[in-house]
Amino acid sequence: MKLVFTLAFLLSTTTFAKSRGEELFNLCMSCHGQQGYGNHKVGAPAIAGLPKWYITKQLTIFASGGRGKHPDDDAGNRMRPMARTLTPEDIKDVADYVSILKPQTPEKTLHGDLEKGKALFVVCAACHGQNGDGNEVLHAPTLKISNDWYLVTQLKNFKNKIRGADAVTDAFGATMSPMAATLPDEEAMKNVITYVQSLKQ
Amino acid sequence: MMEQIITQASSYAAQIDNVIHLIAAIVGVWLAVAFYVFFSFIFKYTRKRHPKAAYITGETHEDGKWVHRAHFVVIACDVVILVFAAMAWHHVKQQLPPAEATIRIVGQQWAWKFTDPGLDNQLDTVDDINTIDELHVKVNTVYHFKLEAKDVLHSFSVPVFRLKQDAIPGRVITGWFKPTKTGEYDIQCAEMCGIGHGVMAAKIVVETPEAHAAWLEQHKSQNITQNIKTKNLKKLAINK
Ligand SMILES: [Cu+2]
Numbered sequence: 001m002k003l004v005f006t007l008a009f010l011l012s013t014t015t016f017a018k019s020r021g022e023e024l025f026n027l028c029m030s031c032h033g034q035q036g037y038g039n040h041k042v043g044a045p046a047i048a049g050l051p052k053w054y055i056t057k058q059l060t061i062f063a064s065g066g067r068g069k070h071p072d073d074d075a076g077n078r079m080r081p082m083a084r085t086l087t088p089e090d091i092k093d094v095a096d097y098v099s100i101l102k103p104q105t106p107e108k109t110l111h112g113d114l115e116k117g118k119a120l121f122v123v124c125a126a127c128h129g130q131n132g133d134g135n136e137v138l139h140a141p142t143l144k145i146s147n148d149w150y151l152v153t154q155l156k157n158f159k160n161k162i163r164g165a166d167a168v169t170d171a172f173g174a175t176m177s178p179m180a181a182t183l184p185d186e187e188a189m190k191n192v193i194t195y196v197q198s199l200k201q
Numbered sequence: 202m203m204e205q206i207i208t209q210a211s212s213y214a215a216q217i218d219n220v221i222h223l224i225a226a227i228v229g230v231w232l233a234v235a236f237y238v239f240f241s242f243i244f245k246y247t248r249k250r251h252p253k254a255a256y257i258t259g260e261t262h263e264d265g266k267w268v269h270r271a272h273f274v275v276i277a278c279d280v281v282i283l284v285f286a287a288m289a290w291h292h293v294k295q296q297l298p299p300a301e302a303t304i305r306i307v308g309q310q311w312a313w314k315f316t317d318p319g320l321d322n323q324l325d326t327v328d329d330i331n332t333i334d335e336l337h338v339k340v341n342t343v344y345h346f347k348l349e350a351k352d353v354l355h356s357f358s359v360p361v362f363r364l365k366q367d368a369i370p371g372r373v374i375t376g377w378f379k380p381t382k383t384g385e386y387d388i389q390c391a392e393m394c395g396i397g398h399g400v401m402a403a404k405i406v407v408e409t410p411e412a413h414a415a416w417l418e419q420h421k422s423q424n425i426t427q428n429i430k431t432k433n434l435k436k437l438a439i440n441k
Binding site for chain 2: 074077
């Protein structure tokens with residue numbers, strides 16, 4: 001009988017207590033939103049449901065200065081100090097929590113040329129997958145749950161060597177950087193992201 | 202005294218510390234006097250020795266002088282402090298010794314951005330060196346800084362220099378410092394500026410002319426290509 005009570009008690013505390021990841025997520029909410037769906041005003045993208053390996057890696061390089069430390073990267077410079085407040089243990093816990101949040105279908109704000117975008121995406125599919133679902137082996141994240149405005153900013157950042165410029169501090173970003181350079185201008189970036197968005201249906 | 206607590210690394214650090222010492226000394230003497238009076242009264246006017254208290258209104262001249270005279274001494278002390286404080290303020294904030302180099306400092310949520318004039322010692326040219334959270338300066342050199350804020354209020358604080366200057370959006374505030382001691386010191390934002398304020402720290406590296414030249418050399422090439430690509434050059438074109 002005693003054992004049953006003890007077990008019931010243990011079970012109840014484990015189910016009701018907030019996980020560490022959930023508590024840490026309180027900090028993230030102020031910019032990434034209550035549900036992790038992002039906030040365009042502060043340049044914070046949706047993060048809910050990103051793969052755990054990708055979140056862990058991004059938080060780690062933000063904290064070490066491999067991402068978000070470029071003088072022209074205002075949004076990155078807001079995220080970097082946040083990551084610096086986390087220990088490696090915290091990063092694991094919060095990444096755990098964020099990765100199981102329900103991803104959103106982000107609102108469409110771009111109206112690029114779908115056909116041109118499709119042609120450009122052929123290159124991207126090699127790493128990000130035919131459906132833009134990402135590929136863990138190649139460290140390429142899914143592009144389907146991020147906001148389109150954010151993805152365009154990142155392409156510009158990769159192209160202008162604001163993100164992924166240094167293979168030592170951001171090894172995987174450095175594999176993406178030359179890919180963004182194949183897109184000639186902002187028009188092309190918008191087209192390819194418009195196509196990525198269309199993959200959702 | 203202050204020097205033992207936190208090192209003095211700028212030309213005016215000692216002057217500011219001396220104002221702090223002066224205030225501590227004057228206030229300290231008065232503290233000692235006040236304590237002496239309180240404790241001696243407690244001892245002197247015990248119930249056993251003076252069972253009945255007297256009520257003094259302080260209306261007669263004889264009684265009032267204990268208040269007036271002390272007042273004059275306190276005002277005199279204030280004036281002494283004010284004179285030395287004003288001299289320090291004038292030296293640090295009101296005047297500008299001629300610059301040997303001018304840097305730009307931009308506070309933003311939540312990073313310090315520094316622009317070194319580069320080899321030509323001229324801001325807004327292609328060889329400018331931009332850094333984040335790390336400022337490299339030459340020892341024994343008078344620097345002017347152009348302090349800006351990109352979004353909200355920040356405050357540029359270098360404790361070892363005894364320097365603190367608010368950064369205000371829309372304004373370019375000019376100030377100066379002259380580092381006198383090589384080493385790596387802290388910079389901290391000293392004005393609440395949002396959720397990341399507490400971690401808005403940076404580093405100032407005061408180095409010998411040789412070390413600074415080596416640093417410039419090392420950062421020269423990568424920054425030129427970067428500057429040509431981004432807005433700096435555009436800014437140049439507009440200025441011309
Ligand atoms: Cu601050």
